[in-house]
Amino acid sequence: MNKRDFLKGAVLFFPAAGVLQALACKAEGKELSATATTGYDPTQHWYGMGVDVDKCIGCNRCVEACKAENGVPDEPFYFRTWIERYSIYADGEVKVECISTKTPEQRLADQSEPIDPSVLRTFFVPKLCNQCANPPCVQVCPVGATFQTTDGVVLVDEKRCIGCRYCIQACPYGARYLNPNTRTADKCTFCYHRVTKGLLPACVEVCPTEARIFGDLKARADRLVRFQRQNEISVLKPDLNTEPKVRYAKLDGEVR
Amino acid sequence: MSSTVPAGLYEQLAYQLSQVIGFIYPNEIETHWSILIVVYPYLTGIVAGAFILASLVKVFNVVEVQPIYRLALLTALSFMLIAGLPLQLHLGHPERAYEIFFTPQPTSAMAMFGFVYLWYLLGILLIEVWLEYRQQLILMAREATGPRTLLYRALSLFSNDVSPAAVAWDHRASRIVTIIGIPSAFLLHGYVGFIFGSIKANPWWGSVLMPIVFLMSAIVSGIAMVMLVYMVISLLRNRKLDMRCLDKVGLFLLVALIVDFALEALDYIHRIYQSEESIKILGELVSVKLFNSLVIVQVALGMLLPMLILAMARSRRVNEDLRKLMYFTSVLLIQLGIFSMRWNVVIGGQLFSKSFRGLMAYKMELTGMESLMTALVLLSLPFIILTVLNYLLPTRWMDEHAHAHA
Numbered sequence: 134m135n136k137r138d139f140l141k142g143a144v145l146f147f148p149a150a151g152v153l154q155a156l157a158c159k160a161e162g163k164e165l166s167a168t169a170t171t172g173y174d175p176t177q178h179w180y181g182m183g184v185d186v187d188k189c190i191g192c193n194r195c196v197e198a199c200k201a202e203n204g205v206p207d208e209p210f211y212f213r214t215w216i217e218r219y220s221i222y223a224d225g226e227v228k229v230e231c232i233s234t235k236t237p238e239q240r241l242a243d244q245s246e247p248i249d250p251s252v253l254r255t256f257f258v259p260k261l262c263n264q265c266a267n268p269p270c271v272q273v274c275p276v277g278a279t280f281q282t283t284d285g286v287v288l289v290d291e292k293r294c295i296g297c298r299y300c301i302q303a304c305p306y307g308a309r310y311l312n313p314n315t316r317t318a319d320k321c322t323f324c325y326h327r328v329t330k331g332l333l334p335a336c337v338e339v340c341p342t343e344a345r346i347f348g349d350l351k352a353r354a355d356r357l358v359r360f361q362r363q364n365e366i367s368v369l370k371p372d373l374n375t376e377p378k379v380r381y382a383k384l385d386g387e388v389r
Numbered sequence: 390m391s392s393t394v395p396a397g398l399y400e401q402l403a404y405q406l407s408q409v410i411g412f413i414y415p416n417e418i419e420t421h422w423s424i425l426i427v428v429y430p431y432l433t434g435i436v437a438g439a440f441i442l443a444s445l446v447k448v449f450n451v452v453e454v455q456p457i458y459r460l461a462l463l464t465a466l467s468f469m470l471i472a473g474l475p476l477q478l479h480l481g482h483p484e485r486a487y488e489i490f491f492t493p494q495p496t497s498a499m500a501m502f503g504f505v506y507l508w509y510l511l512g513i514l515l516i517e518v519w520l521e522y523r524q525q526l527i528l529m530a531r532e533a534t535g536p537r538t539l540l541y542r543a544l545s546l547f548s549n550d551v552s553p554a555a556v557a558w559d560h561r562a563s564r565i566v567t568i569i570g571i572p573s574a575f576l577l578h579g580y581v582g583f584i585f586g587s588i589k590a591n592p593w594w595g596s597v598l599m600p601i602v603f604l605m606s607a608i609v610s611g612i613a614m615v616m617l618v619y620m621v622i623s624l625l626r627n628r629k630l631d632m633r634c635l636d637k638v639g640l641f642l643l644v645a646l647i648v649d650f651a652l653e654a655l656d657y658i659h660r661i662y663q664s665e666e667s668i669k670i671l672g673e674l675v676s677v678k679l680f681n682s683l684v685i686v687q688v689a690l691g692m693l694l695p696m697l698i699l700a701m702a703r704s705r706r707v708n709e710d711l712r713k714l715m716y717f718t719s720v721l722l723i724q725l726g727i728f729s730m731r732w733n734v735v736i737g738g739q740l741f742s743k744s745f746r747g748l749m750a751y752k753m754e755l756t757g758m759e760s761l762m763t764a765l766v767l768l769s770l771p772f773i774i775l776t777v778l779n780y781l782l783p784t785r786w787m788d789e790h791a792h793a794h795a
Contacts, residue, residue: 208394210402212415229412229746260414269590275499276488295488296481298421299499305590305743307414311421313394316481373589389744 173329178284179351180323181378182337183360184259186385188344191216191257193240195336195345196233202324202335209234211310213321214261214336219387221253227387232257258388259345261336262287262308262321263369263377270300270309270320279318285350285378286325291317305373323347350378397757404752410677411747420739420751423759425475428767430581430603431610431731432472435771437578438611439465440514440570445641447567453637459784460622461615462521466514467775468614473506475767478758498584509577513570519546520563522782527551544781578607585734592667593674593738598656605649610727612642613720618775620717622784632709636702639716643699646723650692653730670745678740678748683733691726695719 199205199214215233222228232240268287271279278294281287289300294317301309301318312319324334328347332338337347348357357380364382370389371377381388394402406418443461445451454461477483493500526545530538579600585591586599596602616638623630660668675683695718701707702715740749754760 206394208399208402209406209415210394210418215415217412227746229744231412231415234406234415269588272496273498273588274494275497275502276485276492277494277497278488293485293488293492294482295485297476297479297499298481299497299584301416301421302739303588303590307417307743310416311419311481313398389746 175283175329177351178349179378180285180328181264181348181350181357181380182261182323182334183346183348183357183364183366184379184381185344185346185360185364186256186258186381186383186388188342189216189257189259190342190344191218191232191240192341193233193237194339194341195259198335198339199321202327203322205319206313211312211319213308213319214259217258217260217388218255219258219385220249220255221385221387223251223253229387256385258381258384259336260306260308261379262304262323263306263375263379264321264323266376266378267374269303269305269373269375270318273299273303275299282325284329286323286328287320288322288325289318289320291315291319294318305370305375397754401752401754405750408750408752409747411742412744413742413747413749414744417739417742417749420736420749422735422739423479423751424736424753424761424764425479425759425767427728427731427735428764429472429475430578430735431728432468432475432767432771433581434578434603434607434610434727434731435614436465436469436472436509436514436611437574437604437607438609438613439468439615440574440611441608442612442615442638442641443517444567444571444574447564448571451637453633456631456634457615457619457638457784459521459782460619461611462514462518463775463778463782463784464615464618464771465611466518467771467778469510469514470774471767471770474770475764476502478763478767498580498587501580502584505577505580509573513566513573517563517566517570518782520559520566523548523559524551524556526782540781575604579604585738590743591738592665593671593741594734596656596660598652598659602649602652602656605645605652606727606730609642609645609649609723612638612645613723613727616642616716617720617724620713620720622779630713632712635713635716639699639702639719642719642723643696643703646692646696646699650696653692667745670741670748673748674737674741678750679733679737682729683737687726687729687733690722691729692723695722695726698722 193216196212196214196216199212200207203213205211205213212233215231218230218232220228232243235243264285264287266285268281271281271287274280274294275297276293276295278291279287279289279300291312296311296316296318298311298318301311304320309318309320311317324332324336327334333347334345337345346356346360348355348360350357352358360382361380366380366382367384368377368380369384402418405420409418439461442454443458443465446454446458446461477486480486489500489503493503523545526541527549528551530541530545533541582600582603585594585603586596588594616635619635620630660671698715698719702712702719707715736751740751741747742749756762
């Protein structure tokens with residue numbers, strides 16, 4: 134082999150080897166073990182949230198914290214979590230409104246309204262993605278862009294989502310929206326970027342009355358497990374067999 | 390917080406928010422499946438229906454329908470070429486549509502769409518058209534001069550055998566393709582119905598009857614569309630309509646329409662009688678939001694009236710000219726009715742809250758990607774394609790052959 138041939142071979146060999154190596158790594162498809170890099174093992178967790186309806190005061194701080202933490206558009210058309218206000222009247226009529234779509238001024242004005250004697254009781258219900266164990270949104274996604282993590286959180290891969298919106302139609306809880314900035318489906322992630330670091334979701338962190346209890350259903354000694362032991366628990370739309378992991382205590386039958 | 394909601398979208402959503410009746414979940418304000426998703430099942434239905442009509446000739450030997458056999462095939466092909474386009478344009482990321490083919494999610498009802506569509510286009514329609522026209526294309530290429538020779542040769546895929554044995558083979562193969570084509574056409578549109586019918590979150594859609602209702606309405610719309618095209622083309626070419634053919638197709642149309650009506654009526658009766666949790670809001674949906682488009686246009690004008698006209702046209706006392714007029718009126722009304730049906734399913738299913746406590750509004754945009762204008766363009770494209778196809782692959786020769794045989 135003369136010098137020229139050797140150099141020619143070398144020029145071709147090194148880039149080609151680099152490409153092959155990269156392809157080989159991809160083909161193997163091995164994910165880096167999360168435990169090895171961060172000390173976090175998703176197989177050891179199964180996340181859920183408890184909501185104590187009696188404790189919610191409708192301050193809307195959770196909604197604001199969620200929007201700030203997750204870059205949810207400011208407009209009143211997009212929510213990863215929101216608060217509903219129910220008024221049950223003596224004649225059986227039920228009035229529901231979403232206080233999160235209102236401006237802070239409107240919410241303040243609502244508070245100073247005189248008490249209507251025909252109202253039997255009122256209460257607030259925080260809503261969010263139910264992180265269903267049997268999620269219809271994951272079932273219908275044509276490209277697998279929305280998926281359930283090993284630790285039980287339903288996420289959307291915004292690099293893969295084609296924006297067909299089938300998942301939005303399939304969600305019985307209205308928990309999804311199309312993010313106008315990314316043009317992909319978007320929803321509550323339980324603040325996955327926080328909880329995998331041992332932090333609480335933003336909405337839970339800011340709740341002044343601890344109406345939201347985030348926890349791990351796999352852990353034996355966990356606040357959420359204790360919450361479930363001490364309360365009678367309901368989930369939303371149980372007849373649809375979605376197996377929600379957002380569990381409500383003292384939930385009124387009128388709430389859908 | 391962040392936002393860069395486009396001005397048009399903001400305006401639309403703000404308007405829709407102002408029109409909400411009762412309570413809705415806040416994310417429900419956006420109408421996610423717009424007019425383009427109404428156009429999609431409308432176009433696909435015509436494909437399936439036109440093909441079923443064509444199959445009457447090939448598989449069931451209904452000789453009266455022979456004169457419009459080729460037209461039915463070309464109509465199916467023209468609409469098929471456009472049917473996927475509204476979906477593509479609707480996507481948030483159209484450039485990622487290939488993912489449906491490369492990484493389909495097996496549990497998704499929508500993931501199979503690309504495959505069903507491709508199978509029908511490549512595996513059935515194109516082969517069927519090629520088999521039907523092969524002999525004639527070769528003959529035309531021999532007679533033509535200049536670039537046309539090459540065009541016809543290319544369209545015949547450079548085959549050159551017009552021996553009786555080869556032609557007989559074409560006929561046999563064409564029959565087999567049609568036999569496979571019938572369940573495929575059923576699959577194509579039944580499948581569209583399943584996409585809606587399998588959504589348990591939405592009681593307006595979630596019905597086991599949905600695929601079969603879509604299928605029957607597809608057959609109705611396809612037959613009516615071929616009949617309409619046949620009448621218009623004959624008028625433009627100043628040629629006599631084959632009344633034997635029209636009467637036969639009219640009869641099939643009437644039967645299909647009755648079955649379609651019966652199925653839809655069964656769906657509504659079943660819902661009302663079962664009276665489930667959602668019945669109250671669905672009742673409000675129909676009476677407040679869909680009264681005109683469902684009760685008046687879809688059912689009264691689009692089903693009952695053409696049914697009556699088609700039934701009356703069967704009377705011996707009605708003369709030919711009046712019959713033509715009756716058929717023409719019926720097929721126009723049916724198109725209107727079927728389009729309304731698609732609208733009522735797709736848009737109607739998004740006008741009530743899944744909390745069952747409120748109704749939303751849909752403000753259709755006039756211009757832009759998901760607008761009336763795009764819908765009109767998409768609806769007119771199949772006719773432009775059909776005109777070109779008619780020019781390239783004349784149905785006329787076959788007509789004359791048919792007349793000669795008759």
